[in-house]
Amino acid sequence: MIKLALFPGDGIGTEVAEEAVNVLKFLLDNHSVRYEIEKGLVGGASYDEYGKPLTDETLKIAKNADAVIFGAVGGYKWESLPIELRPEKALLSLRYELGLYANLRPSKIYDELIDASPLKKEVVQGTDMMIVRELTGGIYFGQPRGVFDLEDGQKKGVNTLVYTTKEIERIAKIAFEIAKKRRKKVLSVDKANVLECTELWRNVVAEIAKGYPDVELTNMYVDNCSMQLIRQPKNFDVIVTTNLFGDILSDESSMVAGSIGMLPSASLNGKKGMYEPIHGSAPDIAGQNKANPLAAILSVAMMLKYSFDMDDLADNIDKAVEKVIKNGYRTADIYSKAPGTKLVGTKEMGLAVIEELKK
Numbered sequence: 128m129i130k131l132a133l134f135p136g137d138g139i140g141t142e143v144a145e146e147a148v149n150v151l152k153f154l155l156d157n158h159s160v161r162y163e164i165e166k167g168l169v170g171g172a173s174y175d176e177y178g179k180p181l182t183d184e185t186l187k188i189a190k191n192a193d194a195v196i197f198g199a200v201g202g203y204k205w206e207s208l209p210i211e212l213r214p215e216k217a218l219l220s221l222r223y224e225l226g227l228y229a230n231l232r233p234s235k236i237y238d239e240l241i242d243a244s245p246l247k248k249e250v251v252q253g254t255d256m257m258i259v260r261e262l263t264g265g266i267y268f269g270q271p272r273g274v275f276d277l278e279d280g281q282k283k284g285v286n287t288l289v290y291t292t293k294e295i296e297r298i299a300k301i302a303f304e305i306a307k308k309r310r311k312k313v314l315s316v317d318k319a320n321v322l323e324c325t326e327l328w329r330n331v332v333a334e335i336a337k338g339y340p341d342v343e344l345t346n347m348y349v350d351n352c353s354m355q356l357i358r359q360p361k362n363f364d365v366i367v368t369t370n371l372f373g374d375i376l377s378d379e380s381s382m383v384a385g386s387i388g389m390l391p392s393a394s395l396n397g398k399k400g401m402y403e404p405i406h407g408s409a410p411d412i413a414g415q416n417k418a419n420p421l422a423a424i425l426s427v428a429m430m431l432k433y434s435f436d437m438d439d440l441a442d443n444i445d446k447a448v449e450k451v452i453k454n455g456y457r458t459a460d461i462y463s464k465a466p467g468t469k470l471v472g473t474k475e476m477g478l479a480v481i482e483e484l485k486k
């Protein structure tokens with residue numbers, strides 16, 4: 128029996144999570160895998176109901192589950208709330224409380240979607256990278272933090288970038304292990320020319336690299352990396368980096384992949400994981416059956432692989448997604464009027480994946 132938590136959240140999060148769960152249920156039923164899904168409110172939806180973005184109840188559901196399926200959180204309605212009550216806080220607390228320190232964000236371009244990328248075909252074709260983002264440390268969680276009053280009446284805003292040896296070691300190991308199964312290249316991204324904390328990062332990653340003689344390690348400063356990602360995206364295999372740099376670089380990498388609506392993610396602490404599309408709640412298109420559910424569906428595939436070692440089932444989903452794209456199904460974000468393509472909604476895209484799985 129596998130125990131799942133389902134937190135659809137806000138905006139298109141609810142729509143894409145629904146399709147992802149439909150796909151998952153179809154596949155598990157078909158393979159006689161027993162499961163239990165417990166639903167919870169997070170983000171703005173939870174705030175509206177309980178006055179906070181994450182309740183103890185919901186956190187308990189997450190802690191009891193083997194894996195969490197997450198939609199997206201946030202929306203205009205909650206933007207002016209104090210930071211502690213904003214929908215995003217639910218996500219940050221779940222990551223922290225569950226100890227999900229390793230965030231895997233694969234980014235690859237499907238040949239059929241090359242036109243959806245704003246970059247030139249010859250630049251993006253063949254891109255296939257994995258960003259390994261540290262997720263429970265760095266400037267996102269460092270103390271001290273806050274806005275403080277100064278004696279002269281000014282204010283002072285403070286956040287702290289902090290990493291310990293152990294935190295760097297464990298994320299570096301994840302990156303090298305993944306690289307071993309890929310093209311055997313790890314790029315560590317830092318700002319070691321300016322920030323001492325990331326100089327430590329660079330040194331610790333180099334120590335870990337000694338245990339992986341068959342994997343090549345290179346280093347890059349984050350400013351240079353943000354440029355190289357657009358210039359030569361194909362050169363990248365595994366990128367390992369800090370929480371904040373990984374946040375920024377993974378959004379950038381989504382443009383190389385055509386659309387942010389295609390990119391899944393896994394946030395891991397051993398086998399325990401939370402799985403979510405990397406896109407947000409997109410309030411501008413929410414409730415209109417326009418969102419691309421493929422990132423959420425591919426996230427469920429990552430769950431089967433990383434939390435449950437069901438690589439075959441994960442593969443089935445990956446292949447079905449490839450096939451629906453080959454067959455021309457396009458949500459608005461990846462639609463380019465190319466011959467043989469048809470514009471579909473969230474539901475139709477989800478159904479198309481299930482139809483493929485039936486074959």
Ligand code: IPM
Pocket residue numbers: 215218219374405
């Ligand atoms: C992400 C998001 C989150 C982050 C926000 C919503 C808190 O941008 O998962 O990349 O900054 O980590």
Ligand code: MG
Pocket residue numbers: 374375378
């Ligand atoms: Mg982000």
